[in-house]
Amino acid sequence: MNIVSWNVEPRRHPTDPSGYYEFLEPGEMAPLLKPVPGWRFHGVREDGTLFNFPRGRTSTDPATCEKSRALFMFSPPAPAPEHDLDCSCGVRVVKDLGTLVSYMRHLATNNRFEDPFLPHGPTALSVVSVTGTGYAAAMPEHRVRGGKDPRDCIRVEQVHLGSTMYLAQAWADGTPAPDGLEDRVREQYPDLTIHRVPTIYQIPGVPFIRLPELGGEVWHSSGRYGRYGGAGALLRREDKFLLIRRRDNGCWSVPGGANASRDVDPWETARAEAREEAHIHSTSEPYGSTVWHGEDGWTFRTYAADTTDTGPRRTPRNGEVIDAGWFTETDMHDLDLMPEFEEVLPELLALFEEN
Ligand SMILES: [Zn+2]
Structure with a gap:
């Protein structure tokens, strides 16, 4: 991972903050001069809290933020950010919803996403807007090809929750989100505008192909392992x-x-x-x-x-x-x-x- 700094390589930073997704070459890291908008998917717990955004707890979880920040950022030269209830740091953010939806389809097909019966797992899925600040990195090319990251995806030192959420009514296998979940999410995150969508693959403005072919190596509603037995x-x-x-x-x-x-x-x-x-x-x-x-x-x-x-x-x-x-x-x-x-x-x- 190279560090692109002003002094070493005085490349012109993009004027449109979304331009950072293309600006960063695979394997590069750079300071973001402007907050970068993006999208992420997050599981939602029964109590309405989002995985990674520990709202509703008595204290923040800066250790979790620090861990993934350190993992993804390879010891950035900047001091650690102040973590708070609205951040989930050192994580991937994706430029547009279409890219995110196709990445989620890929994960679902490969048993890494659609798993409504995972013990202590999410009870629903959501897509949220986020803002990235601090340093950002693009993963090296060989790891991108290996399916690690989607296109137009960067890892950002500090990520804050944005204002838009698409909350799925059901999982791709038809399992519905729990009753009253939307109200509980609203209580936890009063600033979020929540849009309900049938599934996480049916987001307004993103062409819908069909639901993903779900892999079998996940939990079944019976509590046994194997969606298809x-x-x-x-x-x-x-x-x-x-x-x-x-x-x-x-x-x-x-x-x-x-x-x-x-x-x-x-x-x-x-x-x-x-x-x-x-x-x-x-x-x-x-x-x-x-x-x-x-x-x-x-x-x-x-x-x-x-x-x-x-x-x-x-x-x-x-x-x-x-x-x-x-x-x-x-x-x-x-x-x-x-x-x-x-x-x-x-x-x-x-x-x-x-x-
Ligand atoms: Zn944080």
Whole structure:
């Protein structure tokens, strides 16, 4: 990151403050001579407060501001700004709403944005106008291409809440914002002009294409992981079955995980999870599958298949799995099995008996 200063490189700063988005070359940092207007998206909490703008608390959170300011600004030569209730510093700001909406679509498709059921997460989404001051930086080109930042996006030393908010009525999957949320936002931020929009992708003046194709690796309303449910496989090698032990509840179950999209073939999910969680690379075609139906429509499909792979040589430790092993049918009954798996186990074993 180079520092562009008046003395080192006397480039002409833009007369229109919005010109700073183009003025900063990727990898550059410069002082903003005028406050720069921009847009950001923010989750909204049940109590009407915006993530990053800690309104309604007894004190400000300058530590959070300082952390991201230091992260993005690479030790700017200026003294730290005074943080207050209306700032969220060291964050990305985007020049126009169209760019922001397409960036949000990108995030939603990649499981990094549309997640209404995230524990302690936002209950609605919003777009707010902001003003940036202090130093600003444009991320180096290679990081932009990697999908880190959208076009016309800069990181600004101090960011203050502006006067306009677009508050979504619903998430892209149809989950509505809570009743009375708009009033609570108004109480917290009396100076904001709030416009309701159907979703965050339907903002006046921005051409609406369609709602994003939402990724599956997020929380479901049932409190289970996987917007489109999950899939796994009970794999047999000779007379033994492969089970993994889950970190979250210590129970034994099949390797498995969330379906990545609405259209994914669950067998592909099951095979990918067997590779990742248990190092199984080849299997027979499945002999069939069972489906466990949970509350709120969540489902988990388990396939029955054979493998000749030996699986994990040592205990896999990928964060979700703490142990793995091969067990006979009799062994399995002595294990602390995942209740959902235990429910479908007789049906699964019957599929093997036919083959
Ligand atoms: Zn701040």
